[in-house]
Amino acid sequence: MYRTRTGPVALPSTFFARSALHAAPDLLGCTLVRRIRGRELLTGQIIETEAYGGHRDRASHAFQGPTPRNAVMFGPPGFAYVYFTYGMHWLFNVVCDAEGTPAAVLIRGVELFVGNGQKAPGHRRRSSASGLLPSTPVRLNGPAKLTKALGITGALNGEDLSTSTRLWITQPAPPREHLRILRTPRIGVDYAGPAAAWKRRFLLEE
DNA sequence: CACTAGATTTTCT
DNA sequence: GAAAATCTAGTGG
Numbered sequence: 001m002y003r004t005r006t007g008p009v010a011l012p013s014t015f016f017a018r019s020a021l022h023a024a025p026d027l028l029g030c031t032l033v034r035r036i037r038g039r040e041l042l043t044g045q046i047i048e049t050e051a052y053g054g055h056r057d058r059a060s061h062a063f064q065g066p067t068p069r070n071a072v073m074f075g076p077p078g079f080a081y082v083y084f085t086y087g088m089h090w091l092f093n094v095v096c097d098a099e100g101t102p103a104a105v106l107i108r109g110v111e112l113f114v115g116n117g118q119k120a121p122g123h124r125r126r127s128s129a130s131g132l133l134p135s136t137p138v139r140l141n142g143p144a145k146l147t148k149a150l151g152i153t154g155a156l157n158g159e160d161l162s163t164s165t166r167l168w169i170t171q172p173a174p175p176r177e178h179l180r181i182l183r184t185p186r187i188g189v190d191y192a193g194p195a196a197a198w199k200r201r202f203l204l205e206e
Numbered sequence: 207c208a209c210t211a212g213a214t215t216t217t218c219t
Numbered sequence: 220g221a222a223a224a225t226c227t228a229g230t231g232g
Contacts, residue, residue: 008230059224061217069216086225087214093224106224144225188224 008170013078013162015171020051020103025202027094031170032110034150038165042150044110046169048141051187051200053096053103053163059192062102072158073102080167082147082157086184089144092152094161094169108201109141112149123182180205 011030016023034042052060053073061070068160072081073095081093081104097103105119140146147153152167161168183199190196 052224062225064218067217082217083224085223087216087223088212088227089225091224108224142226148226186224191222192224 002132007122008172010162010164010168011078011171013076013160014155015042016077016094016096016105017098018077018103019123020053023094023096024049024051024105024200027105027107028167028202028204029176030173031172032107032146032150033168033170034152035166036151042112043170044112044140044150045111045204046107047111047139047204048107048109049202050106051096051103051109051202052093052106052186053101055065056195057192057198057201058195059186059189066102069114070102073104075099075158078162080156080159082152082159082162084154085144090153091143091149092147092156106143107146108143109139110146112138112140112146112157126138181187 007029010033015026021112027049030046032044036042053062054060057063060073061067062073066074069083070081072079073093075095078097079095081095082090083093084090091106093104093106097102140149156167157177159167161202181195182205184201184203185197185199186201
């Protein structure tokens with residue numbers, strides 16, 4: 001599925017036309033692809049996600065209704081919701097569910113690879129800091145770390161991931177059946193009442 | 207190690 | 220005014 005003879009193609013918007021809770025675990029093991037200035041190709045395997053949305057999810061940005069920031073969450077599925085937080089960080093989500101039903105999957109971690117001998121913004125800095133070679137896969141846990149490494153900012157808010165040449169997700173070849181997936185409560189949502197305990201964070205076991 | 211301060215936008219109280 | 224779907228650098232034990 002979602003492959004052609006020339007290799008994986010972008011996941012279509014139909015992949016995201018369901019609840020975030022169902023899409024979030026299925027995104028684990030998929031590949032996030034970022035093309036910068038039409039040349040540098042940066043890819044990372046998605047290793048951590050969180051699901052937001054639904055009528056009772058007080059942790060969702062959309063819980064209180066639409067605002068200028070969360071407007072994309074109310075739009076059609078398969079679009080990027082990129083928002084700024086803590087005065088410092090960009091966080092990358094994919095909009096899920098039907099138009100008018102706000103939901104999104106937060107991409108919290110990738111294992112980063114660098115294509116064509118190019119280096120990622122932030123990747124070189126991170127590599128030298130950790131003493132790794134530039135070609136070494138780097139496990140980035142943390143939603144703001146991966147956006148920095150892949151150069152994802154608010155300029156990509158509202159991007160259609162099914163047609164974009166700058167940012168998309170592919171589903172790699174199976175086998176998916178022996179992926180080991182862990183479920184935990186979401187990070188940083190202690191304020192959200194009962195929703196704080198929901199196990200809507202999904203991690204790929206090493 | 208553990209803990210804290212600080213970066214400073216968006217939203218809600 | 221305060222906290223947030225965060226992370227880093229710095230201090231101190």
